[in-house]
Amino acid sequence: MTAGFDESAARGAGAAPAGDGRSADTAPAPGVPPARADRPAAGSAPGAPESPARVARGSPAEALAAGAELARRHAAAPGADGGGALDVLVDETLAGLAGLPPRRREALARFCAAGLRRFEPSATADDLAAAVVEIAQLDDGLARTFVRGYRAAGGDPGPDGRLAFLCALRALVAARRELERAGQLSGAAAQERMARADEVLALAERFGWRARLPQLVCITGLAASGKSTLAEALAAASGRTVLSSDRIRKLRAGVDPFERAAPGAYGDAESRAVYAELAQRAAATVRAEGGAIVEATFRRAADAEAFLTGAAAAAKAAWIVCEAPQAILLDRARARALLGSVADADERIVAAELAVHRGGLQTPGSPLARLDTTRPVAELLDDLARTLDLRSDGPP
Helix, strand or coil: CCCCCCCCCCCCCCCCCCCCCCCCCCCCCCCCCCCCCCCCCCCCCCCCCCCHHHHCCCCHHHHHHHHHHHHHHHHHCCCCCCCCCHHHHHHHHHHHCCCCCHHHHHHHHHHHHHHHHHCCCCHHHHHHHHHHHHHHCCCHHHHHHHHHHHHHCCCCCCCHHHHHHHHHHHHHHHHHHHHHHHHCCCHHHHHHHHHHHHHHHHHHHHHHHHHHCCCEEEEECCCCCCHHHHHHHHHHHHCCCEEEHHHHHHHHHCCCCCCCCCHHHHCHHHHHHHHHHHHHHHHHHHHHHCCEEEECCCCCHHHHHHHHCCCHHHHCCEEEEEECCHHHHHHHHHHHHHCCCCCCCCHHHHHHHHHHCCCCCCCCCCCCEEEECCCCHHHHHHHHHHHHHCCCCCCC
């Protein structure tokens, strides 16, 4: 489960509403699998579900009910599934985005190619995706709740990765339309359309990360390796929640997150308990939000074992390792001390970790990526996206 929709209205840390109160265009473009002819579109007939625009301005209970109603309508008119020619749609959409910066357009093209390889088309899932995208432009949490209601009522759009991919594609189509309209306008009207296109592109990219990422991703590395920075950047890109071992350790110790913990908080037994709780919290977040990001060192085998055995979801985690040269790690630790950082790993601790892990930190499973954090965060995210897109297999 990677789309992150089906369990809760809770919004991931770093997520922000991707719209400004205006509803999106959802009429099919050429090549888009159309709404099935054997049933009216949502909100188009008496007794039909609320329109996505109204759902996005309603309550969680209304979003649940609307999702359930769409599932019932799908069940009442099952028809043949299979969707339309997604490869044609992708080609036309990317052609309409030719004016984007080359690096951004290249990333979108690579993501679309990966999605076409991994996911079978589905008219039912696309119908759901069209509604989800319109709701998500106003309230991502209500979009999650809408899908939760759909699934709870027996609706089955297939793998969550496919739903996320179709949502991303729907958002790209909407962005293409906005750019086309901007080209037909001038002055403030054109600028407004361009801004709208950028908002919808950002939404497409957020859905793209949800399609790429495994359910649970652990970002690890030695102290001062840039774990927190990367985790927060990935959370902002994907709309997922970050769970930090440092934060849980301080909560258990009754210490303010912005203060240092006492040495006793780092004892062996307490550390194992921290990682077990980290696993349980991560599993709960996956159930509630469809995915989570964990940030911790996992430098001790006993801590890693406590995490892996703490919850079933933790045993399936994927791993990303942050790395930097020894001199850089020590410089970062010294700089943090001079700036009065509340990070508990000072230069002494960094040096001790380096002495133990001379060959680099090893993870319980083969890592998805090892990232050199001396590079800008934007480049690290680009590299990670490329690695995930080029995998021969899809997200777990």
